Amino acid sequence: MKIAVLAGDGIGREIIPQALKALRAVEPHPGAFEFREAPVGAAGLDAAGDALPAATLDLARWADAVLFGAVGDPRYDTLPPGLMPGSAIRRLRKGLNFYANLRPVKLYPELRNASTLKPEVIDGLDLLIVRELAGDVYYGTPRGAVENDRGEREALNTMRYSASEIERIGHVAFQAARERGGKVCSVDKANVLEVMKLWREVMIEVARQYPDVQLTHLYVDAAAMNLMRDPCQFDVIVTSNLFGDILSDQASMLTGSIGLLPSASFGQERGALYEPIHGSAPDIAGQDRANPIAAILSAAMMLRHSFGMMTEAARLEAAVGQVLAKGIVTADLRSTGGQVVGTEAFGNAVAAAI
Numbered sequence: 001m002k003i004a005v006l007a008g009d010g011i012g013r014e015i016i017p018q019a020l021k022a023l024r025a026v027e028p029h030p031g032a033f034e035f036r037e038a039p040v041g042a043a044g045l046d047a048a049g050d051a052l053p054a055a056t057l058d059l060a061r062w063a064d065a066v067l068f069g070a071v072g073d074p075r076y077d078t079l080p081p082g083l084m085p086g087s088a089i090r091r092l093r094k095g096l097n098f099y100a101n102l103r104p105v106k107l108y109p110e111l112r113n114a115s116t117l118k119p120e121v122i123d124g125l126d127l128l129i130v131r132e133l134a135g136d137v138y139y140g141t142p143r144g145a146v147e148n149d150r151g152e153r154e155a156l157n158t159m160r161y162s163a164s165e166i167e168r169i170g171h172v173a174f175q176a177a178r179e180r181g182g183k184v185c186s187v188d189k190a191n192v193l194e195v196m197k198l199w200r201e202v203m204i205e206v207a208r209q210y211p212d213v214q215l216t217h218l219y220v221d222a223a224a225m226n227l228m229r230d231p232c233q234f235d236v237i238v239t240s241n242l243f244g245d246i247l248s249d250q251a252s253m254l255t256g257s258i259g260l261l262p263s264a265s266f267g268q269e270r271g272a273l274y275e276p277i278h279g280s281a282p283d284i285a286g287q288d289r290a291n292p293i294a295a296i297l298s299a300a301m302m303l304r305h306s307f308g309m310m311t312e313a314a315r316l317e318a319a320v321g322q323v324l325a326k327g328i329v330t331a332d333l334r335s336t337g338g339q340v341v342g343t344e345a346f347g348n349a350v351a352a353a354i
């Protein structure tokens with residue numbers, strides 16, 4: 001099992017080692033996992049003058065699965081967006097032809113008091129955000145600020161989707177719903193945006209092939225409201241790249257911390273990429289304060305989806321629960337009143353529990 005380890009920047013370098021410890025604890029036999037590391041993000045710029053060095057992309061293509069930390073470094077904030085460390089993850093997804101991003105949002109019962117929402121609103125929370133990853137304003141034609149005819153600076157990005165791009169992410173969502181609660185909520189802005197009108201039309205067409213799955217629609221603003229009001233109504237949420245980015249950060253707060261949520265990205269071809277939904281968190285980087293749970297749960301998703309290691313994946317997830325049940329938490333979950341430990345100590349506790 002070939003695994004490319006791209007820890008990246010900031011807390012990426014602190015949380016990925018914890019995920020690796022958890023993986024080693026379930027390795028079927030020594031050498032079953034072949035880990036190879038490469039720099040990405042600011043680490044790539046420092047090492048090779050490119051946020052995504054060619055050798056790093058090659059390694060990702062060689063691997064059966066990529067375990068990714070986070071990219072982003074304030075030292076490079078003055079670069080244009082296309083050259084910044086954060087561009088590496090978008091180029092990597094594009095380079096590997098990944099268009100689907102699964103973001104499960106599940107409440108650990110041990111953390112029902114960690115959320116800013118009332119426990120009775122989030123009890124039993126278990127939803128899946130299916131975010132389209134290859135289109136939308138993220139890949140539309142960008143035009144940096146230029147002076148317009150009124151002598152004012154003007155910039156633009158274009159929001160674009162083709163029917164086939166919407167269709168393929170629709171199938172991912174409906175297939176996932178079949179294995180879960182049988183419901184898909186498609187989130188768009190069809191009342192205002194032409195491209196979102198197409199999104200809704202195509203979702204309705206795809207739904208015809210899944211008569212056993214119920215399809216509903218919400219405008220993104222109403223979806224944001226409903227995520228806070230009654231999040232347990234949702235099973236699978238399918239949405240565009242931009243809306244999925246925003247809604248999943250919002251959804252993470254239902255569970256208590258952005259440091260809890262893993263994700264999986266894939267396309268039609270072989271290979272997949274697993275990463276926490278959060279970024280490099282420069283505000284806490286290098287302080288042994290980051291929550292490694294999202295990284296450990298990303299490793300669990302890797303075991304399940306890339307290697308069919310269902311039992312081992314469940315062991316990782318259960319071990320996280322066991323540590324939380326003992327009242328051990330990282331600083332972001334301080335409000336639970338548990339014993340606060342560092343990133344490294346939390347990772348050791350999970351590996352020991354496994």
Ligand code: NAI
Pocket residue numbers: 011015069070071072073074086089258259260275277278279280281282283284289290291292294332
């Ligand atoms: P962020 O997700 O890095 O941090 C947002 C807030 O959540 C910060 O206060 C941070 O301390 C906290 N946080 C995040 N992960 C945490 C964890 N595991 N444990 C405890 N607290 C955690 O988002 P932000 O601050 O907007 O971006 C920082 C950098 O990360 C930027 O350069 C951005 O471009 C990049 N970024 C990279 C992503 C990726 O690599 N996929 C995704 C999002 C942002």
Ligand code: MG
Pocket residue numbers: 245246249277
């Ligand atoms: Mg984001």
